[in-house]
Amino acid sequence: MPRQQTPGGVDRFHLRSTAAALTSLAALAAMSLVAGPASADPGAGPCALTRTSAHHSLGLDTWNRAYPRPRRTLNAVMVFLAFPDHRPGLATGELAGDYFPATSDFFEQASYGRFHLVPHPQPHWITMPKPSTAYGIQRDWAAGDRASYLRDAVTAADREVDFARYDVVYFVADPDAPGVDSDATKVVNFDRPIRADGAELRRIVTVFERHPPDRNVLAHETGHVFDLPDLYHRPTDGKGDWDTYVGDWDVMGSQFGMAPDLFAWNKWKLGWLDAGQVDCVQSGSSLHTLQPIGRFPEPGSTGGTRLAVIRTGPGSAVAVEARGSAGNDGGICTEGVLVYRVRNEAESGGGPIEVFDGHPDSEACWDRSVYPPLADAPLEVGQSFTVPGERIRIEVADRTPSGEYTVKIST
Numbered sequence: 070m071p072r073q074q075t076p077g078g079v080d081r082f083h084l085r086s087t088a089a090a091l092t093s094l095a096a097l098a099a100m101s102l103v104a105g106p107a108s109a110d111p112g113a114g115p116c117a118l119t120r121t122s123a124h125h126s127l128g129l130d131t132w133n134r135a136y137p138r139p140r141r142t143l144n145a146v147m148v149f150l151a152f153p154d155h156r157p158g159l160a161t162g163e164l165a166g167d168y169f170p171a172t173s174d175f176f177e178q179a180s181y182g183r184f185h186l187v188p189h190p191q192p193h194w195i196t197m198p199k200p201s202t203a204y205g206i207q208r209d210w211a212a213g214d215r216a217s218y219l220r221d222a223v224t225a226a227d228r229e230v231d232f233a234r235y236d237v238v239y240f241v242a243d244p245d246a247p248g249v250d251s252d253a254t255k256v257v258n259f260d261r262p263i264r265a266d267g268a269e270l271r272r273i274v275t276v277f278e279r280h281p282p283d284r285n286v287l288a289h290e291t292g293h294v295f296d297l298p299d300l301y302h303r304p305t306d307g308k309g310d311w312d313t314y315v316g317d318w319d320v321m322g323s324q325f326g327m328a329p330d331l332f333a334w335n336k337w338k339l340g341w342l343d344a345g346q347v348d349c350v351q352s353g354s355s356l357h358t359l360q361p362i363g364r365f366p367e368p369g370s371t372g373g374t375r376l377a378v379i380r381t382g383p384g385s386a387v388a389v390e391a392r393g394s395a396g397n398d399g400g401i402c403t404e405g406v407l408v409y410r411v412r413n414e415a416e417s418g419g420g421p422i423e424v425f426d427g428h429p430d431s432e433a434c435w436d437r438s439v440y441p442p443l444a445d446a447p448l449e450v451g452q453s454f455t456v457p458g459e460r461i462r463i464e465v466a467d468r469t470p471s472g473e474y475t476v477k478i479s480t
Contacts, residue, residue: 106133106134106135107131107132107133108131108132108134109131110129110131110132113129113131113344114349115349116347116380117129117130117337118130118380118384118385118386118411118413119383119384119413120413121384121413123413123414123416123417123419124298124417125297125298125416125417125421126298126413126414127334127338127411127412127413127415127421128413129337132340133296135271136271136294136295136296137236137237137294137295138339139176139184139186139339139340140180140340141184141185142184142185143184143186143187143236143237144187144189144234144235144237145186145187145188145189145235145237145238145239146189146191146230146232146235146237146238147165147168147188147189147190147191147239148191148222148226148230148238148239148240148241149161149164149190149191149193149194149243150194150197150222150225150240150241150242151194151195151196151243151246152196152197152199152200152201152246152248153196153197153198153200154201154202154246154247154248155201155243155245155246157194157243157245158245159243159280161190161192162190162192163280164241164244165188165190167278167281168188168239168282168287169188169190170188171285171287171288172186172188172288173185173186173187175285175288175320175329175397176288176291178330178365178396178397179330179331179336179396179397180339180341181341181366182365183340183341184339184341186237186291189234189235191229194243195225195226195229196225197218197221197222197225198221198225199217199221200248201242201246201248201249202247202248203217203248204217204218204248206242206248206250206277207250207252207253208252208253208255210253218275219257219273219275222240223265223270226240227265227266231266232265232270233265233267235268237274237291237294238272238274239287240273240274240275240276241276241278242275242276242277244277244279244280245280249277250277251277251282251283253275254274254275254277254278254286254290255274255290256272256273256274256275256290256293256294257272257275258271258272259272272294274287274291274293274294276290283325284325285320285324285325285326286324288324289321289324292320292321292331292335293417295339296338297331297335297338298321298415298417298418298421299321299322299417299418300315300321300322300421301315301321301322301418302418302420303418310440311323312440313440313443314423314424315332315423316424316438316439316440316442316444316446317329317402317438317439317440317443317444318332318392318409318424318443319331319332320397325439326439327401327434327437327444328363328392328398328400328401328402329397329398330362330363330392330396331362332390332409332422333347333362333375333388334376334388334409334411334422336375337376342375343371345371346371346375346376347374347375347376347377347378348376348377348378349380350377350378350379350478350480351480353479353480354477354478354479354480356466356475356477357374357377357389357475357476357477358373358374358469358475358476359373359374359375359376359377359389359391359473359474360372360373360375360391360472360473361391361392361393361395361398361472361473361474362375362376362391362392363392363393363394363395363396363399364472365395365396373473375390375391376388376389379459379478379480381456381459384413384414385410385411385412385413386410386411387408387409387410387411387456387459388408388409388410388411389408389476389478390406391405391407391473391476392405392407392447395472402433402437402438402444402445403446403449404447404449405427405448405465405474406448406449406465406474406476407424407446407447407448408424408425408427408456408463409425410422410456424443424446425456425457426442426443427445427447427448427452427454428445431445432444432445448463448465449465450468450474451465452464452465453465460480461479461480462478462479462480463476463477463479464476464477464479
């Protein structure tokens with residue numbers, strides 16, 4: 070698995086009784102990370118898929134309240150962990166600068182100003198009790214080693230950090246310590262939350278990135294904290310291409326993508342699109358004017374329509390959105406109308422979103438795309454596409470001088 074094509078993953082993890090050294094763990098309460106407590110979403114609308122028991126399901130009729138929803142200001146603590154076998158050569162401020170304000174800016178732009186992620190980097194290194202080589206840090210981490218690392222990290226940090234003040238927790242390891250593996254960066258979800266300072270820690274982002282880190286890696290991992298799934302494809306034999314599902318489109322597919330802004334469906338799930346910005350397509354033919362999703366709305370504007378949705382079954386839908394060179398998509402390869410399928414029962418990493426290739430006989434930007442066959446997937450003006458296996462035809466009729474696309478959808 071080439072590192073340059075592989076975002077960090079998500080692990081669900083049970084912190085076993087070996088964590089008894091943390092006295093606050095004695096009163097752990099069970100929780101479900103999959104089903105979770107739900108709250109109805111008044112902005113869902115008739116085309117919204119229902120949330121299922123799939124891990125990070127893209128159903129959005131309800132919100133899983135086990136996860137913080139990024140529709141307000143959230144505070145994130147960044148704890149820097151050193152080890153006895155290596156003296157850090159970097160100041161904590163340098164590492165904090167690797168991730169912020171870039172990560173906050175990404176979400177500020179993606180949410181159209183509806184979400185603010187405020188970082189609180191700690192001013193100095195906190196030393197772990199064991200050498201870095203003692204924890205067996207790697208991508209597919211042994212459960213016992215990971216338990217030891219997290220137990221020691223929470224214990225060490227709790228002396229100085231009031232976890233009750235924060236919504237998101239990042240543990241950043243000394244990138245130059247000999248036992249640190251940059252491929253191990255991921256979110257660890259707990260079957261039972263850890264109690265610290267009266268707060269329940271349900272998940273922690275463990276960061277092992279090099280300095281400087283992979284582009285947008287923390288935005289990807291933070292997306293998991295908000296219940297977004299991995300959109301890449303992990304080959305079962307460890308060989309093959311990771312980016313066949315969505316290519317460059319959406320940071321949850323690849324942190325290296327040229328168009329990393331979140332799909333409009335993901336923005337809808339997170340609460341950054343209102344029901345009035347989503348067209349639910351009924352039978353027959355209809356015209357839709359779509360604003361590129363990367364464009365920040367003008368002051369006083371509602372932002373316009375950002376997504377058209379055609380339900381294709383109880384657990385699937387076809388989504389249509391416009392992508393252009395704006396905001397997080399400033400490095401885009403090709404502009405146009407992107408069509409993709411969403412499935413609410415697909416697990417994280419199992420293809421919950423699959424982009425349709427509007428130009429299956431060509432590819433683009435082979436020198437910088439993570440998956441050139443999908444780099445030119447969007448439809449341009451005058452082009453049309455029939456969704457495989459469905460009686461759905463999408464035609465791009467026009468593009469206004471200001472950049473909106475007029476799309477005809479026939480079902």
